[in-house]
Amino acid sequence: MALVDKTVEAATAPITHTPREYQEYPGSQYILPTDTPELQRLTLQHRTLKSMYGGRILWAPVELTEEDKVLDTGCGPGLWVLDLASSVSPAIQMTGIDIESRLFPPFPPPNLTFQIQSVLSLPADWSNTFTLIHQRLLLLALEIPQWPVALSEMHRVLRPGGWVQLAESTPWHVGTYPGRPAMEKLTALYRAASEARNLYVDCAYDMPKLLKDAGFVDIASESRMQQMGSWAGEDGEAMRKNHVAVLAGIKTPVLNAGGYGIVSSESEYDQLVEDLHREWEEVPGTDKEFIVFWARKPLN
Template sequence: MVQNASEGSITSDSHSSPIQHRPRNYQKFPGAQYILPSDEEEKARLELQHRVLQRAISSRLIIPPLSLQSGDKVLDCGTGSGIWLTDLSKQVPSDVSLFGIDIEPRLFPTSELANMQFSVGTTTQLPTDWSNTFRLVNQRLLIAALSANEWPTVLSEIKRVLIPGGWVQLLEAKRWGTEKGELSVKHRKLLEELFASRNLLIDCSVQLPHLLKEAGFENVHVEEYKLPAGSWAGKDGEETRDNFINVFRGMKTPILNAGGFGYVDSEEGYEEWMKDMSKEWDVMEDTTVDICVFYAQKSA
């Protein structure tokens, strides 16, 4: 059962009583709030997501005005499956050192190149011996991972590990769905409650320019992109739809464990909601997923 947007909560106690369901595997890193799963299904989704995002930004892996040289070091925070680093390895000299860090090792590549290294850790506390090491730090879509009080810490840590004159590039979601679609509007309200319950910063894309400046970064730039989502936009739109609807499917366990926040009262109801929202995106031609790319420089 899914409640209509105009009807409010199902019951007052559904907000706190866990809803029985078949859970997927999730990270168990101490203190982490990340709300997406860590399994083979998610690994496949991350590969699709990489294609969708790269298509949106014209296949650019490096956004700032820099060209990596022999001996440079690159860090990918929240690397997931490492697909961004794997693609980058094909475009840079073989003696550029590539590092990936993530709280969940199950998604790491099963094999890695000689110049590629993956480690378990959190971007809120990068290794102390990494200070002034990297020419470029990449991080994307940690909207569902970092709390409001962690974002300043993360940006400070990234700045610390960059060499003077080095660059950070971030990519975050800003908006998704259609404001004309009942299911999309209701879903946004559900996610606002989920994120608030974990102190996650759902509007991080709006706050990041200020946060970057507060952290002491210079030359802060922002690029915004609208990704058409739904079958109305052809194959590209279908891939964008599939990726992001599957993001929301991956949030099923934290939503249902919290009792559904008054919007849903069963696993079947949640799955049906996702199917119906996918159909809504297919027929509403203003449906997009909006992303923001940020890049900024550490002072020389």
């Protein structure tokens, strides 16, 4: 009988902690929770991202009319599509989809429906249906080989000439935060958890090629820097809270995986969250890029 490596076993054994609620969709690798604190974080994130871009939420050059339909994939609580619905004709039909319904809004307007659906397998009868498709921040949800599938599905259900608008963040990079121990730990945890789940955290760098390979044309983008800390004003303080909440949100997956040799207890993880919150305030300059992409399905 082969001997068990007790060191490896101890390093990968789940760490006891108080868990949060997570998606139960079969095969999902989404690493963030689906509970009330996450809803609060997503609300803060939407408001801050909108502020970063001067209140703008639509980049795709489309003038929506009553004949058009809009799809928001991976919508979570539907904050983006609810925002859009408030500024266009109530006759425009809009659909929000996600693989988890717990965050869906309880009382959406009559022209907006929400349903459980995966962007990896959209209904066959949706082909050539939508004028606009929106998706934001699925870098912690979709595995590397799933991105071409998702974009192909979006391309299929868009009308010829329709537009897709995607928004993603660049990742944290290991070894780029000397003298910042909390950031070094965060980055190592983030990368370890993402690699263990095969998540495409570098997708923002590759998005233009991914869109082109899926058949899209007229690909464009606009970026802003997400700055962490009150040194960057009101948006910086809000973004610091948002990203600290992201770290708090991935605690259960990290501890269930044994802490990846970086943290060894729930108290150590919670201390890291506190240290990061303080470090971003005391050491100005932490930021990373947020990029909005838009592209068109050819008329032919």
